[in-house]
Amino acid sequence: MSTVVAFSPGKYYEDAQKMLEKKDLLGFVSKIGIAVEASMNDPEMKARATYLESKGLMEFYQHTKAIESIDEALKYNTGAEAFELRKLQATARGFLGKFNQALNTYKVLLDEANDNIAVVRICINLSWAYLMLNRENPEELNFEEIKKYLDQANQYFNEIPDFLKVKLLNNLSVFHFYKGDFDKSISVLKEAVNYAEEKDIPRLYNNLAEVYLEYREQCGIEITSISDYLDKSETIASKYDDKLAMAVSFFIKGKLELMDDQMFTALDTLFLAFTHFTEEEAYSYSLEVLLKINEVVSNHKAECMRIMQKKLNNKARSNPYYEKIFKK
């Protein structure tokens, strides 16, 4: 009897759910793996287990594994679950830089969406993929397409839950930023703050700081609130153990210090950002920080070069992800 209980897929499924809540990747993978295997004679349980495995892997940013898991989950799931899985798979491809593939899937899903919330969620993802594509390839900037999907989502604004309002307004703000309308970008981000839960505030404050930073660089106006936003972001991110938001905050702070000619302080802050990003496996960010450090060093020649040389050797080499970053 006890053997039957021990190998019950339901028990492992529940354990996996708990591990996901605790953000324990190894625990989650281990438990959900057993739940998936043990449910081979139970199609309904298999559908639930593969669905949870896919969602969990996405939450842990295991995108390549998530794409494989979703292929498997789609054999057992239908209807709303299959719709969600296909959306997740497109998002995973986007996170891996395959934005055009993601866009194609989102467009198919938008045609299939049968309620307003689903339409808004897909439109948010379409705007995300277009904005990220444009961020990395500015020559492909496609304002009309982005605006079309943001407008489509916006018509249901009063019907959607607050967490979707935050995402929609955030992406609308980024759209205005790329168009060069900083005032509009800032006002929309501030509106997003009104709908946000505390744990989501650091991302918005980081974006506000980033917009103000660009505003200052282009208009030459001293903006004291940048530091305030970064300090608040760091405090709240620390409270929720959001290391990625902390790292982004350090990165912006480093760029701000550079603008204020605090080169050595800025280098320390940028190295702090680099360390945090690599610990979080945020390799594209790590690279951005290294490029920024290189830019600083190129402008400041000999003495700074020696300091940078020493620090980069010590910090980059001791970083467990160093080899991975430069393997490509």
Added chain:
Amino acid sequence: MKKFFCVLCLVGIMLLGGINVFSGPFPYPDGPYSAQIILIEEE
């Protein structure tokens, strides 16, 4: 030392090769996810 110069060379090549130093606020997708992160995962 060798690694350090490798890093500088790589960064230099990327700058010369036109890889953008991104800037600006980040958009977010639906879901509990942060901004874009590209993982270099094992095959």
